[in-house]
Amino acid sequence: MNASVHFSTKERLLTAAEDLFAQFGFAGTSLRQVTTRADVNIAAVNYHFGSKENLVNEVFRRRLDELSQKRLDALGKAQAQADPALEAVLAAFIEPALALTLDRQGGGSAFVRVLARAYAEKNERLRKFLSDNYGHVLREFAKAIGAHAPDLGKEELYWRLDFIAGALTYAMADFGLIKRPGNVSEKTHCQRSAQALIRFAAAGLRAP
């Protein structure tokens, strides 16, 4: 028995929903599309998740629990250094997120676009769910980055963090001009863009 080929109905629903949310958005995706793609009955969504809203939340939970843990672990390791560089703190935030875009097998590559959708949503209930469950991660990083930019006022610091979050989201979701050249592997492309973002963000944070 090869465990990797068995997926529960619940997992299949989450993966199908993630793919479709990335492409069509939350409102633009119907539960019928989701169940058709997952090859399960239409009633399965309600049985396993209770409602469409809860299905959306669980799509986030499946990825963000792991992503948050990886980010905090990386931050802990960076801060365990005698003299941690700003770049190391930024890398702890950025690299685990960009690594998701490489996760074709596990399906993380669709999730980064779902995350970008979430930013654009003004949906209060979704925002509350994300803030309640993952807000503490952002606050940890704000503190760590702020320690590297002691001359910035709190307001200026928060502005720059917003800019970095926007740049990361946008870069991850592949909205922009950059197309991967044919002679560069996806992994290399991703690592290069992570390094480019870290350089850019660090320079931006060090501006007076």
Added chain:
Amino acid sequence: MNASVHFSTKERLLTAAEDLFAQFGFAGTSLRQVTTRADVNIAAVNYHFGSKENLVNEVFRRRLDELSQKRLDALGKAQAQADPALEAVLAAFIEPALALTLDRQGGGSAFVRVLARAYAEKNERLRKFLSDNYGHVLREFAKAIGAHAPDLGKEELYWRLDFIAGALTYAMADFGLIKRPGNVSEKTHCQRSAQALIRFAAAGLRAP
């Protein structure tokens, strides 16, 4: 007759659609919501725009024609200087966009969030419409900014432009941590965030 209080059905539909698209997204907004808010009959959308898709396009056209012109005018003025600074080029791109967020009277403040929605959309038809009609503006700015960063490879330059576009989009749409303090006027807040973004972007572009 006070002209400022008369709005055509078409204009009212565009404004209502813009507000609702900002809040609920394109798929999340029904034509019934739009016509109710505009206080016109449900059949008016089809009469004036033909379809929901075309209504979406016209919401963009109404603002982007003017925004693009303002950006190109500002770029022309910046480049007419003997020795234009990188900051002046960035300001030509950023300030007209952020000025929209102040445009409560004309309704531009909702549009910036509609723009952010558009970035998250993978809708090919919408992307084609925007690229066909406004892509030349982005290419002008890419050229102008690239002239200020001659040491960057083309790939690295494009990455950084992507990052700036992401930072601007999310800063404009007010998705982040920054809440305007009570003792700062909206106009001041907006100008400060524009200046913060210009500083951040310029420093990021100058990184080696």
Added chain:
DNA sequence: GTCTATATAAGGATAGAC
């Protein structure tokens, strides 16, 4: 845990009178 069948509401679009 999965199915069929269905309740109930809302969606986009249009025909035709005024």
Added chain:
DNA sequence: GTCTATCCTTATATAGAC
């Protein structure tokens, strides 16, 4: 140019059999 009325499709959700 605006209205009412309606067609047809699709949506979420659930009841109840297996």
